[in-house]
Amino acid sequence: MRTLLVSILILVLGLSLSASLPPHCMGQGCGGWGSPVMLGEDFHCKLAVDEHGRVLQAVESFQVPVLLYHHITPEKQFSKYYLSKEAFAAQMDYLDQVGYTTLTMRQLALAIHNCTPLPQRPIVITFDDGNGDIYQYAFPIMQQHGFVGVMYLIGDYLNGEGLLNIAQVRELARSGWEIGSHSQSHVDLRYVGKKVKDEVLLSRKGLKEKLGLTVDSFAYPYGMTTRNVTRFVQEAGYLSGVGLGVTDVHTADNLYYLSRQEITGWMTFSEFARLLPFH
Numbered sequence: 001m002r003t004l005l006v007s008i009l010i011l012v013l014g015l016s017l018s019a020s021l022p023p024h025c026m027g028q029g030c031g032g033w034g035s036p037v038m039l040g041e042d043f044h045c046k047l048a049v050d051e052h053g054r055v056l057q058a059v060e061s062f063q064v065p066v067l068l069y070h071h072i073t074p075e076k077q078f079s080k081y082y083l084s085k086e087a088f089a090a091q092m093d094y095l096d097q098v099g100y101t102t103l104t105m106r107q108l109a110l111a112i113h114n115c116t117p118l119p120q121r122p123i124v125i126t127f128d129d130g131n132g133d134i135y136q137y138a139f140p141i142m143q144q145h146g147f148v149g150v151m152y153l154i155g156d157y158l159n160g161e162g163l164l165n166i167a168q169v170r171e172l173a174r175s176g177w178e179i180g181s182h183s184q185s186h187v188d189l190r191y192v193g194k195k196v197k198d199e200v201l202l203s204r205k206g207l208k209e210k211l212g213l214t215v216d217s218f219a220y221p222y223g224m225t226t227r228n229v230t231r232f233v234q235e236a237g238y239l240s241g242v243g244l245g246v247t248d249v250h251t252a253d254n255l256y257y258l259s260r261q262e263i264t265g266w267m268t269f270s271e272f273a274r275l276l277p278f279h
């Protein structure tokens with residue numbers, strides 16, 4: 001009898017909870033800003049619906065290339081992390097010609113969380129480490145095309161030599177760029193034990209305080225993580241976590257390790273174009 005009463009109570013609570021969800025929110029991934037986002041096994045981002053509950057589009061996965069750059073330099077270099085500004089400009093020209101729309105990581109994460117459709121030919125352009133040359137060379141080129149980027153900053157490195165300063169970061173943000181956290185000290189998080197809290201939480205808090213900006217995405221240093229670290233990033237309230245990978249297809253299952261394709265300095269233009277799904 002007792003078990004029956006408890007079951008009825010759970011059922012009633014469950015029904016009232018689901019009735020209070022906004023109409024576009026069909027799964028458990030509909031957390032608010034700053035609160036932990038819990039994605040259970042039953043989270044399936046299948047349907048996007050309008051405010052009357054009508055199905056607009058079936059959405060299970062999102063094909064969105066997420067590119068990763070480190071340095072853009074004035075001269076040509078044969079180096080993994082340094083791409084010439086000419087090569088970068090040619091890549092951006094191509095994305096514009098083909099009709100890509102740049103998204104922030106927040107837009108992609110919210111689309112996955114809430115099952116909402118994205119614009120045609122979406123792409124996310126990310127930069128790691130907060131290098132000053134991105135402001136100097138990449139930012140103006142992207143501005144010419146009306147593109148926005150996502151900059152992942154290391155807490156300890158802000159304002160350092162050759163790195164972005166606060167005024168530059170604020171300008172990027174004013175132009176529509178998103179600022180994410182790339183940890184506090186750029187350490188490999190697999191080996192930091194309990195200090196993972198400082199790396200994941202302090203970096204976010206410090207960036208928010210110094211910049212007055214929302215910080216909702218986390219980039220794992222070296223693309224390295226463990227199950228525990230990834231869970232910690234999720235429980236800390238980030239909307240997404242980003243790493244490295246080869247796929248451009250994203251679902252709720254990889255929201256805390258979204259695959260980013262690294263664009264290296266030695267990549268030819270055709271190698272770059274081959275990474276893209278739409279031509």
Ligand SMILES: [Zn+2]
Binds near residue numbers: 128129182222
């Ligand atoms: Zn890095």
